[in-house]
Amino acid sequence: MSENTPLTALVVGSGGREHTLATACVNSPLVGRVIAAPGNPGIAQDCECFDVAADNIEGLVTLAEEQKADFVIVGPEVPLTLGLVDQLQAKGILAYGPKADGARLEGSKNFTKEVLLKNNIPTGAAASFTxxxxxxxxxxxxxxxxxxxxxxxxxxxxxxxxxxxxxxxxxxxxxxxxxxxxxxxxEVLIEECLFGEETSIHVIVSGKDYVVLPTSQDHKQAYEGDVGPNTGGMGAYSPADLISDELMAQIENEIVKPSVEGIAAEGIDFRGTLFIGLMITKSGPKVLEFNTRFGDPETQVLLTRLETDPVEIMLAAAKSELDQLEVKVKDDYAMVVVLASDGYPGSYPKGEVITFPESAGENEVVFHAGTKYDAEKNVTTNGGRVLGVTALGADLKTAADKAYALCDKIDFKSKYLRRDIGFKELNRQK
Missing domain, CATH: 3.30.1490.20 (ATP-grasp fold, A domain)
Incomplete structure (x- = not known):
């Protein structure tokens, strides 16, 4: 491909994160054609989807070759840990996401803890057992x-x-x-329980170069008031104002920079997203976990807030050109509210027909997560987290009001949502 030829981009995965990534590709002037595997009904509205599972590494590499994909964006963690990027690179196909050695930072909690402790990065005390x-x-x-x-x-x-x-x-x-x-x-890691407020930092890494994306905060617990069982995430917002400029400087100095350098010191050429889960404790920020891909549902608010083309950023990271790029962010706040199936994260029904409004408002979008088509081509529920209803606003309350108004226009029989996403932030802003 020449520098000016529009890319054929392949997005791997089927959730809300992947719908967000596919939307970024559709909106990018660098991309001419977007395909997805396996995709979902939301992605299929704008892209051709191929029925290749995200953990079918051989099938995905073959698909990328057959469809002449120039750039592959790997959404979920499983194909990363299984070495999809390694296999694509072996075929000369550019990809965004770490190779298997870098994905091990998510694939093994113990490995991450070793890297943190070795590099004196603040984290909770822990021990592992088999x-x-x-x-x-x-x-x-x-x-x-x-x-x-x-x-x-x-x-x-x-x-x-x-x-x-x-x-x-x-x-x-x-x-x-x-x-x-x-x-x-x-193998189980037993870890000191850290107290404070949880937040996350997404860092686009390219070897020793990195860009810190805007702050965000996810709501992991199932029920309002941050109670109940852990989930994959019930909603998120950005920016998280609990991280002041001074605290952000401390996080970058004590956590981000030594993490990137420590990973490189392990001999890992990491090119992808380093998602750093943090607890802001009374004694300062401490690392809870590393993930090696975009968070879900954080991606829905982070990419929505980027003024710089997200594809341009990911492409620069994959090509070791990140140091040449200035990343710009919109002033707007963003919120995503997850519409889940009642019962999640335990057992829940599937196959319920979803009704949508004819259109979303300005700066509002519904990202599909756990959906599928039925025999009559109705969009139906197919997961615990079904949709990510996302909105931008001049302030967090405006974004929240828009997101919740749109949530109320969408229906399926077992629809469940938390109506307090961003409640701590909103209380701080009163």
Whole structure:
């Protein structure tokens, strides 16, 4: 491809994050054609979707070759950990996302903890175990509550905060002996419970170069008031004003820069998104976790707020040209509210027909997450998190009012949503 030839971009994945990435590609002047695998009904409104699963590495590489994809954007963590980017690069196809060695930072909680501790990056104390008896012995000397994490990938659900010794002991037995999260919980990281307010930083990394994206805050727990079981995320907003300019400078100096340098020191040529989960504690910011892809639903608010073309940023990272780019952000606030199926993150119904308004308003968009077509080509529910209703506004309240008004125009039988996304921020702004 020449510098001026529009790209054929392939987006891998089927969720709200991938719909957001596909929309960025559709809107990019650098892209001429957008395809997705496997995609979803929302993505299919603008792009051709191919029925190739996100974990079918061989099938995805073949698809990229057959469709002459110039640039592949990998959305979810599973294909990254399985080495999709390694395989694409071997075929000479440019891709955004880390290779398998970099994706290990998400694929293994223990590996991340080792990197953090080795580089003196602020984080909670922890120990890892593969035998429940040793883990339970450790718990008997630990203070409660305590965090138990499945070492491997568990679709965002392998983290349990145990309130007392009995709950912690049961959780360890369920994870290690009972295989509660399959192979992911054969090894368990037991970690100090950090207190404060949670937020996240997304960093676009290209080797030792990086760009910090706007701040955002996700709402992980299922119910209003930040209570109930952990989910993949019930909504998010950006910017998160709890991070002042002074605190942001501290985070970059103590966490972002040493993290990027520490990863490079491991011999990892990381080109992709480093998602840093943070707890803002009384003693300063501390790292909760690393992910190696865009967060979901944070992507929906972050990419919506970017003034610079997101594809241009990802392309520069993949081509080691990130240091040549100035990233600009809109002044607007953004909010995404997740419409979920009642019962999520436990069992929930599928196959319910969704009704939508004829159109969304200005600076409003509905990103599809867990949807599919039925035999009559109706869009139906197909996941716990169904839609991400996103809006921009001059302030957070305006963005929230627009997002919730749009939520109320969408319906399916088991629709559930939290009506307090951004509540701490909104209370601070009063």
């Amino acid at each position: 035998e429940s008896a040793a883990a339970i012995e450790y718990l008997q000397t630990a203070s409660m509550p305590i965090v138990l994490k499945a070492d491997g990938l568990a679709a965002g659900k392998g983290v349990i905060i145990a309130q007392d010794l009995d709950e912690a002991t049961k959780t360890v037995k369920d994870m290690i002996d009972g295989g509660a999260f399959g192979e992911a919980s054969k």
